[in-house]
Amino acid sequence: MLTYLNLLAKKSLPSTQVADFQCHYSHCQANLKQQQEFRKAMQIAPGQELPISYEFLTAFPYILKVFADKRFAYKAIGLVHLSSEFQQFNNFDRALPFDLEINIYQGIEHPKGKEVKIVIEFHQQGQHCLSNTNVMLKRDKTDKPTAKKTQQMRQFQQEYFLLISHKLARRYAKVSGDYNPIHLYDVSAKLFGFDRAIIHGMYMCHRLLLDKQIEVTHCKANFKMPCKLPAKVGVCQQEQHLIAFSDSDRLHMDIELFES
Numbered sequence: 221m222l223t224y225l226n227l228l229a230k231k232s233l234p235s236t237q238v239a240d241f242q243c244h245y246s247h248c249q250a251n252l253k254q255q256q257e258f259r260k261a262m263q264i265a266p267g268q269e270l271p272i273s274y275e276f277l278t279a280f281p282y283i284l285k286v287f288a289d290k291r292f293a294y295k296a297i298g299l300v301h302l303s304s305e306f307q308q309f310n311n312f313d314r315a316l317p318f319d320l321e322i323n324i325y326q327g328i329e330h331p332k333g334k335e336v337k338i339v340i341e342f343h344q345q346g347q348h349c350l351s352n353t354n355v356m357l358k359r360d361k362t363d364k365p366t367a368k369k370t371q372q373m374r375q376f377q378q379e380y381f382l383l384i385s386h387k388l389a390r391r392y393a394k395v396s397g398d399y400n401p402i403h404l405y406d407v408s409a410k411l412f413g414f415d416r417a418i419i420h421g422m423y424m425c426h427r428l429l430l431d432k433q434i435e436v437t438h439c440k441a442n443f444k445m446p447c448k449l450p451a452k453v454g455v456c457q458q459e460q461h462l463i464a465f466s467d468s469d470r471l472h473m474d475i476e477l478f479e480s
Contacts, residue, residue: 227287227296232358238293238327243286245322250278250314257395262430271429272306272436275352276422277396279340282320283354284397286338293326293358294336297400298412300357301421302335305440312342312349319343333360376465378454382427384419385450392423406449418446424473428455428462438478444471 254277255270264270287296312318321341328335335357342350389403401408402418409417421443429439447453447464453472456463464473 233293240325241291243322245282245320247317261395271426273425302355303442305353308350308437310347310349334358376456379456382453389419416448424464436477437480440476442474447472
C-alpha cells in the first residue's frame with residue numbers, strides 16, 4: 221500500500237522528456253509464499269498448474285519499480301490496462317533465480333491519449349523463457365466521450381457465472397500486491413472517476429484460464445468494459461476466445477488463445 225501512496229505523489233514528465241527506456245533486474249526470486257496464497261485464494265486443486273498469466277504477479281514488484289522510475293512518463297495511478305499478452309518459449313522454474321529485461325515504449329499515439337507498452341522478458345539459466353507484453357493507456361485530459369458508432373450487438377451464451385464481491389477484490393489485492401484504490405472500496409474508486417470499485421482485470425484472466433483448465437503457451441487478455449462490484453459475470457468460450465460478460469452483451473474480457 222505504501223508503494224501506491226508514493227506513486228500518487230509522482231508527477232508526469234513534460235512531453236519533451238518522454239522517451240523509451242530499458243530496465244534490467246538480475247538474480248530475481250519468485251515469491252513462493254505468494255504462490256501458496258494465490259492457490260488458496262483462487263481455490264486451485266492440488267496438482268493443477270498455475271496459469272501462464274500468473275507470471276504477471278511474478279514480475280509485478282518490478283513493474284512497480286518501473287512505474288516509480290523517474291524516466292517513466294506518467295502517473296501509474298489512472299493508467300488504463302488495455303491488454304496483457306503472454307508467450308512461453310522455454311520452461312520457467314519459479315524455484316530458481318531468473319533475470320528480467322523490461323523494455324518501456326512510451327508516448328505511443330492513441331485516439332484517447334497516449335499508450336505505454338511494457339515488454340517483460342524472463343530469462344533463466346541462459347534461456348529466454350517467457351515474454352509478457354502489457355499495453356496501458358494514459359487518457360488525455362481533453363478526451364471527451366464521442367457518439368457511439370453503430371455496431372452489431374454481440375450476444376453471449378453463458379456456460380457458467382462468477383459472483384465477484386468487494387471482499388474478493390480486496391483479498392486478491394492482498395495476494396497480488398495490487399492495491400490500486402479503484403479495486404478496494406467504492407469511496408476510493410470515486411476519487412478516480414468510478415462510481416463503484418471494479419475488479420482487477422488480471423483476477424478475471426487468472427480465473428477464466430483456471431476454470432477452463434486451459435494450459436496454453438500463448439494467450440492475450442484484452443480488457444474491455446470495467447466490471448463494477450459486486451457483480452455476476454457470465455463466462456463462455458467461443459472457439460479460441462474465453463469471454464467474460466454481463467447482461468448477455470456487456471463485454472468485460474476477451475482472452476485470445478493462440479496455437480503453439
